Amino acid sequence: MPLFTGIAIVVALAVFMLLRVPNIEYLFVAGYTIVQYIVLSTAWNILGGYCGYVNFGSAAFFALGAYSTVALATFGTQLDDLVPESAAPFFHLIFPLPIPALIVIGGIVSGIVGFGTGYLTLRLRGAFFAIATLALSVVLATLVVNWDFVGGSGGAYVVRPGEFPGLGSYMQYLFLLMLGLAVFSVVVARWIERSRLGFGFAAIRDDELAAEASGVPTLRLKLIATTLSGALMGMAGAPFPYYIGYLAPASAFGLEYAVNSIAMPLIGGTTSWIGPVIGTILLGTLQQVTTVTISSAVNVLLVGVLLIAFVIIAPNGIVGLVQDRLHARRRK
Amino acid sequence: MTALLNVQNIGKRFGGFVALDDISLEVNAGERLGLIGPNGSGKSTLVNCICGTLQNERGSVHFDGHAMNGLAAHERTHRGLSRSFQLPRPFPSLTLADNLCIPMLYTVHKRSGPLHADDIGARCAELLRLVGLENKAKHLPRDLTQVEMRKLELARAMAAEPKLLIADEAMAGLSHSEIEDILALLVRLNESGITVIMIEHIMTAVMSFSQRLAVLVSGKKIADGKPEDVVRNPDVVRAYLGE
Numbered sequence: 001m002p003l004f005t006g007i008a009i010v011v012a013l014a015v016f017m018l019l020r021v022p023n024i025e026y027l028f029v030a031g032y033t034i035v036q037y038i039v040l041s042t043a044w045n046i047l048g049g050y051c052g053y054v055n056f057g058s059a060a061f062f063a064l065g066a067y068s069t070v071a072l073a074t075f076g077t078q079l080d081d082l083v084p085e086s087a088a089p090f091f092h093l094i095f096p097l098p099i100p101a102l103i104v105i106g107g108i109v110s111g112i113v114g115f116g117t118g119y120l121t122l123r124l125r126g127a128f129f130a131i132a133t134l135a136l137s138v139v140l141a142t143l144v145v146n147w148d149f150v151g152g153s154g155g156a157y158v159v160r161p162g163e164f165p166g167l168g169s170y171m172q173y174l175f176l177l178m179l180g181l182a183v184f185s186v187v188v189a190r191w192i193e194r195s196r197l198g199f200g201f202a203a204i205r206d207d208e209l210a211a212e213a214s215g216v217p218t219l220r221l222k223l224i225a226t227t228l229s230g231a232l233m234g235m236a237g238a239p240f241p242y243y244i245g246y247l248a249p250a251s252a253f254g255l256e257y258a259v260n261s262i263a264m265p266l267i268g269g270t271t272s273w274i275g276p277v278i279g280t281i282l283l284g285t286l287q288q289v290t291t292v293t294i295s296s297a298v299n300v301l302l303v304g305v306l307l308i309a310f311v312i313i314a315p316n317g318i319v320g321l322v323q324d325r326l327h328a329r330r331r332k
Numbered sequence: 333m334t335a336l337l338n339v340q341n342i343g344k345r346f347g348g349f350v351a352l353d354d355i356s357l358e359v360n361a362g363e364r365l366g367l368i369g370p371n372g373s374g375k376s377t378l379v380n381c382i383c384g385t386l387q388n389e390r391g392s393v394h395f396d397g398h399a400m401n402g403l404a405a406h407e408r409t410h411r412g413l414s415r416s417f418q419l420p421r422p423f424p425s426l427t428l429a430d431n432l433c434i435p436m437l438y439t440v441h442k443r444s445g446p447l448h449a450d451d452i453g454a455r456c457a458e459l460l461r462l463v464g465l466e467n468k469a470k471h472l473p474r475d476l477t478q479v480e481m482r483k484l485e486l487a488r489a490m491a492a493e494p495k496l497l498i499a500d501e502a503m504a505g506l507s508h509s510e511i512e513d514i515l516a517l518l519v520r521l522n523e524s525g526i527t528v529i530m531i532e533h534i535m536t537a538v539m540s541f542s543q544r545l546a547v548l549v550s551g552k553k554i555a556d557g558k559p560e561d562v563v564r565n566p567d568v569v570r571a572y573l574g575e
Contacts, residue, residue, distance in 0.1 A: 196437045196438075196441070199426075199430065199433055199434055199437050199438075200434070200437070200438060202423065202425060202426055202430075203423050203426075203434045205425065206422075206423035206424050206425050206426065207421045207422075207423055207424075209385060209405075209417075209421060210417065210421040210422070210423065210488075211406075211423075211434065212384075212385070212404065212405035212406045212409070213383065213385065213405055213406075213409060213414070213415055213417070213489075214406075214409065214434045214435040214438060214439065214488060214491075214492060215406045215409040215410050215434075215435055215438040215439030215442065215492055216406055216434060216438045217404070217406045217407075217438075218406065219404075271425065327472070330470070
């Protein structure tokens with residue numbers, strides 16, 4: 001196993017063990033949200049930071065993952081009505097699907113939609129691409145609202161089991177899964193950054209015409225980015241119904257997913273895998289603290305103020321600030 | 333000699349404006365061709381159509397025996413067509429060395445298999461030395477002067493190890509000695525077997541470099557031949573100096 005993956009796993013396990021010490025369930029509830037945003041912001045950064053394509057539709061990919069889970073869970077509870085009697089025993093054997101399987105399925109669904117969206121919209125640049133992704137979010141939300149099987153506008157309940165054998169509360173299990181997903185996405189992002197793919201992404205971000213002239217197949221690489229980014233977001237969304245217990249379109253397609261998954265990488269820095277992680281831990285923790293101490297509405301204000309501050313003071317985020325310092329020192 | 337590049341009757345319009353009107357051009361393997369013409373005569377559009385940055389509406393481009401029509405720019409680069417841009421377009425967030433890595437990772441890699449990291453490093457260093465930027469390998473393009481930017485642009489085009497290199501005004505704004513440097517560099521490249529098309533306004537450079545000269549005026553090719561004959565051609569003189 002590569003050293004970095006090993007370190008990431010050790011850090012994740014240490015975080016998990018540390019949170020278990022005080023025996024406060026809320027730590028896992030709050031921690032889950034933060035870790036979930038590490039996945040989302042890292043996923044956003046693969047397309048937004050590495051390739052320079054701003055995706056406003058993070059909520060759509062996240063919700064696709066969440067609603068894949070809802071659809072499969074609903075299917076699981078209505079098996080006897082939906083499948084022929086002869087096949088029922090087989091389906092009873094595999095349903096309800098374990099959450100890791102749901103994560104994979106959510107990732108596949110969102111990855112496919114990411115690929116499709118990319119194919120349709122990647123000829124657009126800048127603000128136009130951002131608008132197209134925002135539109136995707138609206139279209140999908142409308143579809144879900146009108147799809148009764150997954151609860152329509154009324155939302156759907158997903159019953160979370162009380163305990164996970166060997167771990168204690170089910171929330172801890174969900175947290176651990178999300179932690180694993182965060183490790184996975186960070187390892188993927190870091191691998192991309194150092195690979196041939198990452199160089200191609202950087203070339204696309206910097207100058208697409210020059211990238212083409214240097215032999216970079218820009219459309220293919222952008223499709224890889226939208227697919228990967230979408231898939232990771234869908235994976236982050238898949239366990240969400242079990243976390244929240246009741247999923248309504250308004251919460252799955254919430255604006256905060258789109259805004260946070262942009263704000264966190266921007267604040268942390270978009271050119272490196274560590275940027276989204278730093279941004280998420282800072283902003284995510286701050287949000288959780290203000291939610292408890294002041295009010296949840298202050299969150300949004302906080303994101304806005306911080307985003308403006310960073311755009312003015314440190315347009316390349318915290319990582320960019322540090323890199324500039326180092327660069328200036330080297331030139332002296 | 334077989335033609336390496338064969339452009340036949342290509343046409344390109346931008347709305348009602350005819351940028352290229354029925355242009356044919358042949359470039360033989362190993363040749364040094366100069367392409368000149370007044371501003372707005374269609375030189376860069378021709379380059380863009382040859383390299384796939386723009387797609388020509390009429391006519392055809394053949395390179396190295398293959399039809400290029402419909403191929404994206406990167407596919408043409410993979411087949412050995414490389415160009416520098418008139419206004420340098422470096423990758424601003426990458427160091428100079430990494431700028432040169434891009435064509436190696438994507439074009440040379442595609443053509444002759446994966447390169448070892450040490451190999452890439454050595455080639456980058458060699459190219460930067462060729463254009464005199466070896467001390468700035470770790471710098472970002474924003475630290476460069478315009479002149480150095482042009483050298484980087486040329487180095488990046490060379491990093492793709494092309495069969496045909498199109499240098500689009502690589503010398504504009506350069507001092508006399510710098511022009512000499514770049515000219516010597518291009519001649520050396522040519523001697524190593526690379527065909528070069530040079531687009532340039534600096535006549536002394538074009539005249540000393542080119543074995544053949546083609547002249548574009550208002551999207552039409554009005555002359556093509558030995559440089560000393562072409563510059564005496566009355567049509568060319570009229571295009572540059574007026575009646």
